[in-house]
Amino acid sequence: MIRKPPGPRRKPEAARPFSVTEAGELLPYLLDKLAGRGRNSVKSMLARGQVSVNGQTVTAYNHPLKPGDLVSVSKERIDEKPALVGLSILHEDDDLIVVEKEAGLLSISSPREAGELTAYRQLTEHVRRENPKNRIFVVHRLDRDTSGVMMFAKSERIQQALQTNWQEAVKERAYIALVEGSVKKPEGTISSWLKESKTLKMYSSPYPGDGQHAVTHYKRLQSNGSFSLLEVRLETGRKNQIRVHMQDIGHPIVGDKKYGSRSKAIGRLGLHACVLEFEHPGTGERLRFESPIPKAFLNPFRNGFAP
Template identity: 45%
Template sequence: MKKIAKLRLSTFDVAEPKELMTFLLETIKDKNRTKIKSMLTHRQFKVGNDVITQYNHPLKVGDKVTVSWDKGFKKVSFQGLTIVFEDDDIIVINKRSGLLSIGSAKEKKLTAYSILKNHVQLDNPSNSVFVVHRLDRDASGLMVFAKNRKAQLEMQSTWDKTALKRKYLVVAEGTFENDEDTITTYLKESKALIVYSYLHDSKDFKKAVSSYTVIKKNEYFTLLEATLETERKHQLRAQLKAMEHPILGDKKYDSTQNPIDRMAFHAKVLTFIHPTTHKEVTFETKVPDDFLMLFRIKYYEK
């Protein structure tokens, strides 16, 4: 049986703006400039989720620099997802729209779960992955899977408390008047599995609270960054539909337009407590290019 080496990582916080090389020389006292340049060449440094090889890369306050002491980081891509982080206990991925998180009655082969299971079994056929949470098929963005049962149970049992920050990007139909707001409603799922959002509470309703900030808007669409204080099924989708600003491409919740051929819902930021180190880790993706495209063109121009 092949023994899997433990990946030794260290993460350092950036307290003031400076170039990466300067920061590394000040932070890693036992490595000289030549050694650090070699480590840069071998892709052993990340700033945030990005592997950086340029010695003069500018750092800003709040950046996190991660060092892989033994070998370079791999950027692993598959059909439908990219692995943005992996260690002995977890895998964090950026899922594309259209890929199921786990299997369904209609689709069991091509899912995020099956792709990752095949990936870990290349090292050891007895390896597997374990579901921690889900992301709708039509949504894109960050998800985390566990690589062993202990990590899964640790994360699932405390997920509401340890998943400290989840931010989402959505493009909604129409133009929002308020650039910031908090939406508080009550949700009820129908027998047809559609969630409805109401302003009043009633029996079996679930309170849902979402806050948003407008990032961009034009006369047709609004790009929002949303934080969900409660994590209910289809929470934001139902709330925006009730506001008559459905998420673009979300046909189930009454969107009538789909210029980017997918639902404009993306999990941008995921912060949680690592199940083994018990330290806070944060992963962040950029705004999807197809979202930004909607604000660079005249959508109805013939």
Template identity: 45%
Template sequence: MEEIQKKNKKPSNKYQPKGLTILYEDQDIIVVNKVSGLLTMASAREREKTAYFLLSQYVKKGSLKSKNRIFIVHRLDKDTSGVLVFAKTEKAKFFLQDEWQSFSKSYVAVVEGKMHEKEGIITSYLAENSIHRVFSVRNADKGKFAKTGYKVVKESERFSLLNIHLYTGRKNQIRVHFAEQGCPVAGDKVYGGKSMGIKRLALHSAKLTLRHPHTKKEMTFEANTPSYFKQLIK
């Protein structure tokens, strides 16, 4: 039976990481709601304004001598918000990564235009070029299989609100699949978003169901859809 887990204890405000809301924490995992604009991990240009750095500081509670650590399990794009999980032990990290493809991952997105089919599944093989741009290829030997399910929830003249189920977790998968359908995610300048005045990438990790690395119980974590998405679709 699916077990909906809430935050077990309110963290101290003193060490609360900015840009992250802690949804759940125990001795094995820490689950957060990440804001748009925050990196998951360090890049060549940014070391400290990342979820990883902020949570590392959080678990150390201000003690430089602390041996408490966090481990990256998966990533969200910088401009994607929503549910993000980290491990607090190496054993938990390896378990979650090994089982990752079997976990249920749901997203919400606002895309430009209207989908021809209001519900369906998009599949392709994704490859990455030298400038780190992802695209679909026909040759299975040259890309990684990617599968995205979707359902249109609401439409306006310019945009469509979608519920998305991620069967696989490839880099930029959702953004590429909908851009190649002629309906790029709103605010996605990399993959063809053209609408003016969009404040952020309209992509949100809304729900993640996983098996706990220690108890092996099924747990579901949710992050509410940003109100901005609803404003776009009006």
């Protein structure tokens, strides 16, 4: 069999640019500009990464557009997935996604934080690359300035199964906390009833039964005259529980000005979710994920450190 010499390699077609003149959302804009293409076809182009706004690949249908934005549509499928910012995927299956979040990234935005980059928004775009109808669902959250392991569900059924049986499903949930001062007891348990003030700050009520019961166990890992490194395990999962309880025992978390900290020793909040172990709601398999102690948490214990 005689093979013909290969012809000239086809150059990828240039992206088709459009200049935005009115504020709106991306999907309706594309449907207007790409006359003749059906809604599902345009959604698929978004999911495949063929659309960019001002040079950045965008997959979200409701991405906001403003006058002056440049929308480009490529006829070439882009196989490379856009990089996740402040986030890495540790595990993904048909039911859930387990991730490691960096400090500074919101888990999910509130109305006053609308438009900010979040773990939820990025993972939604991630799953919609496979199918534009895919969604993710919040199971639990980490504060913006808390880093570490967390998970999201891929269906409402899995979300409800995890949230309804959270105490039974989660076998271990541990944090590393860098706190101010020298914690004297090598280990201890803090129990209180948490309430939320009108300014949205959590606090321990002086009255038993007044609020949500919260129990935190801690073990001292390292300590010097200025700081202590603790391993913290939650028996309950209340809002800001660890932060309130550390303040209650006189050792606020480093960088936690809201709950009494005066130290900026590491330039961030000294709280990290290091272990999440749970029973998979779909398969029954026990899964465990760990994240190492951030190096910054160890700096205060190195020779020559000046707090």
